[in-house]
Amino acid sequence: MDRIADAAAMLAAARLSGQPVEPLPVIMRPRDEAEAYWIQNAVHRLIARSRYGVLTGYSVGGSSEAEQRYLGIKRPCSGGLFAGTMRHSGVKLSFDDYQRMGMDCEIAVRLSKDLTAAEGPFDYATVADAVECYMPAVQIVDDRYADWRRIDLPTLIADDFFGAAAVVGSPVPAAQVRDPLGLTGEATVNGRPIGSGSGVDLMGHPLNVLAWLANAMIGRGEQLRAGETIFLGALFPTRWLDVGDEVVFSVSGLGRVEFSVIE
Numbered sequence: 001m002d003r004i005a006d007a008a009a010m011l012a013a014a015r016l017s018g019q020p021v022e023p024l025p026v027i028m029r030p031r032d033e034a035e036a037y038w039i040q041n042a043v044h045r046l047i048a049r050s051r052y053g054v055l056t057g058y059s060v061g062g063s064s065e066a067e068q069r070y071l072g073i074k075r076p077c078s079g080g081l082f083a084g085t086m087r088h089s090g091v092k093l094s095f096d097d098y099q100r101m102g103m104d105c106e107i108a109v110r111l112s113k114d115l116t117a118a119e120g121p122f123d124y125a126t127v128a129d130a131v132e133c134y135m136p137a138v139q140i141v142d143d144r145y146a147d148w149r150r151i152d153l154p155t156l157i158a159d160d161f162f163g164a165a166a167v168v169g170s171p172v173p174a175a176q177v178r179d180p181l182g183l184t185g186e187a188t189v190n191g192r193p194i195g196s197g198s199g200v201d202l203m204g205h206p207l208n209v210l211a212w213l214a215n216a217m218i219g220r221g222e223q224l225r226a227g228e229t230i231f232l233g234a235l236f237p238t239r240w241l242d243v244g245d246e247v248v249f250s251v252s253g254l255g256r257v258e259f260s261v262i263e
Contacts (some may be wrong), residue, residue, distance in 0.1 A: 003028055004035065008042030011159045015043075016050055020099065020146040024155055033077075036154035037220055043158065044080050053084025056229060059106075059139050061161050063209045063233030064201045067104075070237040073153060076203070078213055079160030081229055085140075089169045089257040093140065095243045096263065098164060100143035102241055104234035105187045105195065105249045107180075107206050108137035108168060115214040115224040122214045124207035130224075131210070133171035136185065136251040138259070139231055140165035141238060162238075166231065169257035177253060180206045185235045185251040190244075197235025206232050 007028040014021045023029075030036040048054050062068045062076045087093070095101055112132035115122060142164035145151050156162075177183070183206065186196040199206045209232040214224050224230070241247070241261050250256040 004038050004042055007039045007158065008046060011039070012043050012046035015047060015144065015159070018099065021144050021151070021159060022146050023151055029152060030154035030158055033154055033157060034220070036157035039158035040079065040160065043160070047082070051084050052082040054082065055080050056083040056086060057081040057231070058213060058224070058228065059163055059166075059231035060209050060213055060233045063203050063212075064197065064235065066197070066201070066237055067234045072149075076209070076212055076233070077157050077161055078216065079157070079163040081163070081166055081231065085165035086229075087165065087167045087259070089167060089259065091167055091259045092262045093165070093167075093259055094263070095241070095261050098140070098142040098144075100240065101261065102141045102143065102162075102238045103247065104139040104141055104238055105185055105236065106137045106139055106231045106234055107183055107185065107199065107202070107251060107254070108135045108229055108231045109133065109174075109210060110135070110171060110229050111224060111226050113226045115217075117218045117223065120215055120218050122211040124205045124211050127207050127210045127214060128174075131174045131207070133173050134177050134180070134183075134254055135171050136169040136249055136254045136257045137231055138167045138247065138249055138257055139163060139234075140167065167257055167259045168229070169255050172254050183251055183253060185249060187239070187247065187249040189239065189241070190246050194239050195236035201235055202233050209233055
């Protein structure tokens with residue numbers, strides 16, 4: 001377990017100091033994805049003492065084919081969301097708070113109940129009753145790596161896979177969202193369209209992503225809990241941002257989320 005603690009300490013220190021993340025020493029690198037999530041949990045405990053604050057949910061990466069191609073991965077993975085970096089629509093974000101600032105435009109849900117091992121395994125139909133509301137959402141990502149393509153996948157997972165902050169729109173009760181599969185989203189930067197996608201792009205159905213995460217958590221001896229927010233994956237590949245960018249991401253039936261990037 002010293003390897004796990006040492007790896008977590010190194011990743012947490014790099015994130016909090018703003019220093020580029022280098023490949024971990026071989027002896028500390030997670031040997032597989034199971035170890036990656038053990039390190040990730042330890043990182044979460046360490047950064048909870050900082051401006052990141054407590055864990056408030058999870059984001060899923062690689063839930064669309066477009067995102068998997070962009071990132072060079074073959075299956076989804078998950079990272080943490082934190083109360084101290086969760087922002088609401090209309091916020092102004094400082095470009096200098098990030099090493100290389102980007103965004104993933106997503107559909108998010110908030111849970112009304114725990115998704116326990118006793119009730120699993122889950123599919124999209126059995127997780128639907130646990131969804132309290134839907135939200136348009138943007139995950140702020142940060143390329144905080146000296147060269148992310150030299151970082152092995154388990155280490156990227158351990159470090160929350162680029163996750164840095166989040167911006168969410170107003171919640172829409174689940175009862176008002178008749179067909180999550182038909183949700184479509186489009187983003188503009190400075191008034192120009194830069195990407196679009198729909199619920200079907202997310203593992204065939206947005207709630208398939210939630211079911212995947214619930215089952216994956218159970219497989220790790222954990223569970224999703226009531227009140228947590230889950231980002232279901234990018235509808236189109238990451239867009240990198242610059243000072244002065246004005247972002248609007250609209251989702252049919254859910255409204256929109258917007259923010260600006262300042263110095």
